[in-house]
Amino acid sequence: MTALLEVSGVSKTFDGFKAIDNLSFSIGEPELRAVIGPNGAGKTTFMDLVTGKTRPDSGRILWGERNLDLTRLSESRIARAGIGRKFQKPTVFEAQSVWENLRLALAGTRGPLTVLARRRAREDAIHTLAERVGLEDHLAHRAGTLSHGQKQWLEIGMLLAADPRLLLVDEPAAGMTSAERERTTTMLIEAARSHAVVVVEHDMDFVRRLDCRVTVLHEGRVLAEGSIDHVTSDPQVIDVYLGRDGDA
Amino acid sequence: MTGTPLIRRPDVITVLAMLTLMTIGATFLAEAGLISTSFVKTLGKTLCLCLAAVAMDLVWGYTGILSLGHMAFFGIGGYAIGMWLMRARTEDIVAAQLAQRPLPPTPGEVDQAAAVQIFGVVGSDEFPWMWLFADILWVQLAAIVLVPGLLALVFGWLAFRSRVTGVYLSILTQAGTLALSLWLFQNDSGLRGNNGLSGLQNIPGLTHIPQSTLSLWFLWASAAALAVTYLLAAWTVSGRFGSVVRGIRDDEARVRFLGYDVEGFKLVVFTVTAMITGVAGALYYPQAGIVNPAEIAPIASIYLAVWVAIGGRGRLWGAILGAAAVSLLSSWFTGGGAPDIDLGFYTIRWTDWWLVLLGLGFVAITLFAPDGLAGLIERALGRLRPNRQGDFGPDQGALRREETRSEPAQ
Numbered sequence: 001m002t003a004l005l006e007v008s009g010v011s012k013t014f015d016g017f018k019a020i021d022n023l024s025f026s027i028g029e030p031e032l033r034a035v036i037g038p039n040g041a042g043k044t045t046f047m048d049l050v051t052g053k054t055r056p057d058s059g060r061i062l063w064g065e066r067n068l069d070l071t072r073l074s075e076s077r078i079a080r081a082g083i084g085r086k087f088q089k090p091t092v093f094e095a096q097s098v099w100e101n102l103r104l105a106l107a108g109t110r111g112p113l114t115v116l117a118r119r120r121a122r123e124d125a126i127h128t129l130a131e132r133v134g135l136e137d138h139l140a141h142r143a144g145t146l147s148h149g150q151k152q153w154l155e156i157g158m159l160l161a162a163d164p165r166l167l168l169v170d171e172p173a174a175g176m177t178s179a180e181r182e183r184t185t186t187m188l189i190e191a192a193r194s195h196a197v198v199v200v201e202h203d204m205d206f207v208r209r210l211d212c213r214v215t216v217l218h219e220g221r222v223l224a225e226g227s228i229d230h231v232t233s234d235p236q237v238i239d240v241y242l243g244r245d246g247d248a
Numbered sequence: 249m250t251g252t253p254l255i256r257r258p259d260v261i262t263v264l265a266m267l268t269l270m271t272i273g274a275t276f277l278a279e280a281g282l283i284s285t286s287f288v289k290t291l292g293k294t295l296c297l298c299l300a301a302v303a304m305d306l307v308w309g310y311t312g313i314l315s316l317g318h319m320a321f322f323g324i325g326g327y328a329i330g331m332w333l334m335r336a337r338t339e340d341i342v343a344a345q346l347a348q349r350p351l352p353p354t355p356g357e358v359d360q361a362a363a364v365q366i367f368g369v370v371g372s373d374e375f376p377w378m379w380l381f382a383d384i385l386w387v388q389l390a391a392i393v394l395v396p397g398l399l400a401l402v403f404g405w406l407a408f409r410s411r412v413t414g415v416y417l418s419i420l421t422q423a424g425t426l427a428l429s430l431w432l433f434q435n436d437s438g439l440r441g442n443n444g445l446s447g448l449q450n451i452p453g454l455t456h457i458p459q460s461t462l463s464l465w466f467l468w469a470s471a472a473a474l475a476v477t478y479l480l481a482a483w484t485v486s487g488r489f490g491s492v493v494r495g496i497r498d499d500e501a502r503v504r505f506l507g508y509d510v511e512g513f514k515l516v517v518f519t520v521t522a523m524i525t526g527v528a529g530a531l532y533y534p535q536a537g538i539v540n541p542a543e544i545a546p547i548a549s550i551y552l553a554v555w556v557a558i559g560g561r562g563r564l565w566g567a568i569l570g571a572a573a574v575s576l577l578s579s580w581f582t583g584g585g586a587p588d589i590d591l592g593f594y595t596i597r598w599t600d601w602w603l604v605l606l607g608l609g610f611v612a613i614t615l616f617a618p619d620g621l622a623g624l625i626e627r628a629l630g631r632l633r634p635n636r637q638g639d640f641g642p643d644q645g646a647l648r649r650e651e652t653r654s655e656p657a658q
Contacts, residue, residue: 074509093499094498095498096495104506112509115487118488119487162506
């Protein structure tokens with residue numbers, strides 16, 4: 001399995017604070033990977049770096065077979081290259097319907113003039129997606145009227161719609177009920193059969209249920225990597241993360 | 249779920265029907281002598297302002313770019329057609345005068361005499377470079393859309409590429425407008441300084457047609473332009489393109505992460521709306537008769553935003569309503585139509601107090617009807633969409649489902 005995404009020696013400093021410190025990370029395709037770490041470990045900054053929202057001070061982020069350097073591409077270009085992102089707080093277009101949200105995300109042309117000219121919506125694809133994320137009865141509703149959990153699913157649906165090769169998912173289970181969590185777990189595991197999926201999560205139980213390789217971040221560096229049992233028995237991890245965080 | 253076909257949408261039907269009724273009605277009333285030529289011109293000019301307001305709604309109400317410079321494009325459109333109107337007509341007049349002389353004048357002599365006629369007022373006796381093709385109608389017609397389009401393209405490319413947004417972009421557009429108007433005020437700008445271009449109501453080659461007829465022609469042309477633009481704009485914002493630009497308005501970073509080139513979309517909307525505004529100006533100024541740099545002053549563009557805000561952002565028909573209502577009321581109040589109010593100790597003259605009234609109206613709309621007049625009408629028709637922006641938190645959405653059942657998708 002060759003690496004789809006390879007982050008090597010990346011550092012990023014915000015006003016003297018080292019958010020990411022000489023981080024190296026790689027993920028293959030398909031693969032499900034969980035990234036955990038205490039607050040301020042650099043999880044979200046890591047996603048920002050990969051998606052082009054933030055530029056690293058040093059290091060390289062290489063993508064795909066042709067080793068594209070993502071640090072030189074714009075956000076929209078990176079998204080078109082095949083990296084999709086789901087934000088921590090659900091960010092869907094609340095003033096637009098579920099149907100419109102999915103249509104926006106659906107893979108296809110992205111240029112202003114082709115978007116204007118090609119107007120036929122792919123009804124079937126949109127319905128299939130809505131079914132996959134359990135929103136088939138809500139297609140006509142405005143996204144703003146959905147519950148928190150449904151918004152999270154809509155966003156996952158939008159992620160799947162774009163059919164990226166790598167899905168970056170930031171705290172998908174935050175604020176969900178246990179039934180919603182279970183369904184989310186299933187969605188992610190299913191997606192990871194054909195895609196590379198990186199899940200950033202706080203919740204240890206949720207990560208345990210994903211049953212995948214885990215990377216522990218701390219102060220912008222990789223502290224440990226391996227199965228969930230391996231990392232939770234690592235004394236360093238217990239010290240900085242589990243020991244301090246009573247609920248896990 | 250692709251929505252109602254354009255031609256069956258209630259707003260499209262209403263706008264087209266109102267335009268048709270107004271045009272036919274005005275034509276009959278004018279032929280019967282019941283309304284004056286100047287009132288027909290006021291109606292025609294109002295339609296042009298509505299056209300500019302539709303463009304403003306596209307760029308601000310839909311895409312979220314608060315451009316406070318679009319009336320500059322309106323003025324440029326006026327100048328572009330005004331150059332041809334003024335030059336061609338002056339040459340006709342001069343040629344007629346010179347024809348009295350024993351020797352028929354050469355084209356060069358006519359040119360020279362026309363230049364003296366036009367530019368004598370700013371102390372020049374030759375056509376500046378800008379007027380090189382001003383006697384060729386199609387060049388000036390092309391300039392109506394090309395000059396605003398090109399300016400908007402360059403300005404937009406620089407601004408959007410640097411990710412200038414929000415109030416900073418608004419300030420930049422104001423600065424650009426101010427710079428253009430200050431430059432036009434100079435006598436050596438090549439456009440007659442603060443005198444502007446005048447006599448534009450006289451169409452060369454059509455001098456035998458009375459103004460009462462010409463004014464109707466312009467009314468029809470303005471109505472047709474508005475109808476066509478409305479259809480095009482409604483078509484544009486109803487599909488995926490509209491979805492993308494509304495997404496840009498609400499959360500442009502998110503649109504970027506979906507792979508859309510936000511800057512490209514903004515640039516297309518900014519440029520196309522500048523061209524529409526240019527056309528609106530080119531139809532407006534022959535009805536107004538004169539265009540001068542004061543028309544491009546920053547305040548004009550702010551008015552345009554005020555009309556759209558009063559009418560209701562994000563609804564194309566709201567923009568038309570706002571522009572029509574405010575500009576017609578404005579000409580009623582400032583044109584002496586409104587009777588003065590004698591309070592005994594003070595007389596309220598509306599020519600002085602209209603702006604205060606407009607300001608108060610704007611504040612009232614902003615406070616009590618943020619969706620503008622269009623929002624009030626929708627509320628009266630029971631069609632106002634519930635405001636559901638924001639996160640309800642877990643497990644609350646199910647309770648709200650009832651409220652959304654009948655909501656149509658756009």
